[in-house]
Amino acid sequence: MEAHTIKDNKTSIKATEKISGSEAIVRCLIEEDVKIIYGYPGGAIMPVYDELFKYQDKIHHVLTRHEQGATHSAQGFARISGKVGVAIATSGPGATNLITGIADAQIDSTPMVCITGQVPSHLLGSDAFQETDIVGISTPVTKWNCQVTKAADIPGALAKAFYIARSGRPGPVLVDITKDAQFEEFDFSYEKCTKIRSYNPVPKTDISSIEAAAKLMNAAKKPMIIWGQGIILSQAEEQLKALVEKAGIPAAWTILGASAIPTSHPLNVGMLGMHGNYAPNVLTNECDVLIAIGMRFDDRVTGKLDEYARQAKVIHFEIDPAEIDKNVQTEVAVLGDAKLSLEAILPLINENTHTEWHQKFKELYAIEYEKVIKNDLHPTKEGLTMGEVIKEINIQSKGNAAIVTDVGQHQMIACRYAEFNKTKSNITSGGLGTMGFGLPAAIGAKMAAPEREVVSISGDGGYQMTIQELGTIFQQKAAVKVVVLNNDFLGMVRQWQQLFFDKRYASTEMVNPNFVAIAEGYYIKAKKVTKREELAEAVAEMMASKEAYFLEVCVEKEGNVFPMVPSGASVSQIRLE
């Protein structure tokens, strides 16, 4: 990169100075306004850690207990703040341990920059100690990646990395930097990237598509909105709410779209998909116009595609052109940023109430309440249900907590029953379904938003996949509330074994350790609840705690999550029992 000199003749400011590549990496992060990063040191990244030591008043490095934890923490950080999360690791195993988190961020469109150290460039391709082709390995799961072998290329590569990670449909990027490039000295200057000529992050919205969409929506008798994370990523929550209210259209959400509109909103008709609510699933196959906004018709949402919304005209608001017609054929595609598109369409939308149509949602909700919800939230049987634990957290947090979940039954129950008043309150691994995501993601979320109550909810299986991050909680004094809903089973797999494999419980029963003792081993206050009458008090104690708190709730062993769209079935074949 060329040296930029002399802005003003009088002062003769030189904008460049000679520094090492490793210092440049840290300086680039500061330029990008990064204040917290998550990582784990090792040989090939040591020069950067040496600089982080020097700059520790500017950047807080969080030592996680495993590199996977670093990526999930960076994801949690990004999801609650809307900023780019940063994870850093050494070469070889350090780098490969990032892959699960990167793949998770890719499929859930989470902005994340990963920086890995690499063996010196003269050793590349020689099978050197801790050498791995991380650029090759991460290619299919990154939005962009590159390898840097010269210090002078570091600022450009990192500027591009941050720009690509956060712009358009966000995603993870990886920059692999050889150790010699970290040591090399060069003239440093930093310029933020704002444009890449081959890259068009936000396609321009075609006004004729807006008009066509408005016409369809105004003519609809039974319209339904389904929204996804695109609303949250483009900060279009207010616009969505305005549209829903003006047009009187019932609106349902994908798991990643949860919390964009408060749970209590009368037109919020609940969750879509395999374990979503009864009404929005069934009525997807009865609506006449289906308005999808910032979602990608994942198979967990659509069920059997051949029988998905065949009667409906589909309008798809989407930032990524590759998603249009990928799974579901659209009548009108509105390309572009959701916020801008919704702002543009709002004046063209007629006021409506669709009272009769909305009544159908209420009727189906009543059925779901009788068959499922009542028993989940107000059980009469002895065993504790996961649902009543979520209900208690709702009551005591007044719906203001950020709920970070892992993957499995507890995740579905939490997303179904958690009350969200604020956007960005549901942090979960949706697309990849990464067990072990929850605990480290909650650490990142709490550190990004210390003013918020962050409750991590995991099952006994996923919790043990990243349980070592309790060490990070302890060391960082991160006041995360950790709830484990323990049924001594890998519950979701067990549920499938019960329903589809004649109850052959192959390797799903867990013989669990003393979770309270483990948490206490990390000096975290801990409690175990086995009876209903202890629950409210324990949750109260947890919520009142100023520090981290661990709460194990032993729930019924063989509880199932319903409703359920069985794999390969249509959304209208959703089962209530």
Next chain:
Amino acid sequence: MNSEIRLYTISVYTENNIGLLNRISAIFQRRHINVESLNISPSEIEGVAKFTIAVKMSEESVKKIIGQIEKQVEVIKAYYHDEENTIYQISGLFKIKSELLFEEPQIQNIIKESNARIVTVNTAFFVIEKSGKKDEIVKLHEQLSVFGIMQYTRSGRVAITKDEMKISTLLESYNN
């Protein structure tokens, strides 16, 4: 949409980047699509590379593939064309023992009739080059294999399309 399997030529204009071949081939590999041929070359625009990929698939699938290719940050634009709208050439090289050139006079006729040319001759072997459509190269191969071929190789297709591909305009619009 058309689900008939046909041969399509995909043209991808890209930045000249080291990892891009890996990224683009991964898109095909992940979806179990066998690439018939692949050629990477400079394009009409300086600094812009062009991938020419021949694939057999349905139009429905090829459209989705184009979307996935264009999604890559360093891809400028991707197009697909069917055979009617593609002008292409492939090249075949045949290495044959020199003595056959004199012992089998028919070889000379074959070379002449097929509009092939002799690239090099020495005492041990001579090399024939033939550019054209795949069938022409295949036919020449059949004709020559009777006499014995020491080495044979065929290139991927290089293709020009009847439609315009407005890359320069596109690049300008991105820059504004």
